[in-house]
Amino acid sequence: MPRYPHILFDLDGTLIDSAPAILASFRDAFAQTGIAPARTIDDSVIGPPLNETLQLLAGSDDPALIARLAEAFKASYDSEGYKATAAYPGVGELLATLAGAGLTLSIATNKRLHPTRLILDHLGWGGYFAQVYALDLFTPRLPNKAAMIARLLADQDIAREDAVYIGDRSEDGESADANGLPFVAVTWGYGSLNADEMRPGWQAAAQPAALAALLLAD
Known part of the structure; x- marks a missing residue:
């Protein structure tokens, strides 16, 4: 037993x-919102919760900015992105x-x-x-x-x-x-x-x- x-x-x-799918949707989120990432979007950011990672990538904890990025990420990832x-x-x-x-x-x-x-x-x-x-x-x-x-x-x-x-x-x-x-x-x-x-x-x-x-x- x-x-x-x-x-x-x-x-x-x-x-x-899930790294390729997640990273693609992070890049898509920044592109769609017109926000420039503060650091490279690579495998090192995989793992923490979504908002925590977005704060890291954006170099900001502004709630409105993070909310915009989160919605853009979800729209990308939850529709087609996750299939990768x-x-x-x-x-x-x-x-x-x-x-x-x-x-x-x-x-x-x-x-x-x-x-x-x-x-x-x-x-x-x-x-x-x-x-x-x-x-x-x-x-x-x-x-x-x-x-x-x-x-x-x-x-x-x-x-x-x-x-x-x-x-x-x-x-x-x-x-x-x-x-x-x-x-x-x-x-x-x-x-x-x-x-x-x-x-x-x-x-x-x-x-x-x-x-x-x-x-x-x-």
């Missing part, structure tokens, strides 16, 4: 390579294997809920996940990933010793730590943690097959 019956996943950089999202090789097989073993899979992502569901359906993964949590799932919006994981565990009555969180960034590991969950860092995504960033107790998996073996171990 696997040690963790509940597997919680990050999405961007963990299960999917690709699954990392082997991830579809990973999810099928874990679900087939009777494990309960959930998503806990900084991505907005609407495009998250669009992408899962686009990739044919909607049936794999019992729960899909995003920061904007609730009103008021959840403040961060640690709070989102805590809410998921509480809502679904999941004991901490029965769950593990899988992600690709240090924020993911820190959010797992904040909830007393073990953390596995995947090293195939753009947020890959290097050896210096790994903390005591964190584990790493270099390929989906290796992650499956780790999660299915007794």
Whole structure:
């Protein structure tokens, strides 16, 4: 019997390579609004929530400006942009294997809920996940990933010793730590943690097959 019956996943950089689609829609948002980005729009900005990333790219936290950019981004990404999202090789097989073993899979992502569901359906993964949590799932919006994981565990009555969180960034590991969950860092995504960033107790998996073996171990 696997040690963790509940597997919680990050999405961007963990299960999917969403960078090309996201970056294209960021560039489109700045072009459509006529606002000049304050820094290069590249892979380094992938991961944080939308408004946080737009503030970084715009070099401003002006609410009206960020709102304009956010609406332009959503119009681009939620219509056609998200369709350029690709699954990392082997991830579809990973999810099928874990679900087939009777494990309960959930998503806990900084991505907005609407495009998250669009992408899962686009990739044919909607049936794999019992729960899909995003920061904007609730009103008021959840403040961060640690709070989102805590809410998921509480809502679904999941004991901490029965769950593990899988992600690709240090924020993911820190959010797992904040909830007393073990953390596995995947090293195939753009947020890959290097050896210096790994903390005591964190584990790493270099390929989906290796992650499956780790999660299915007794």
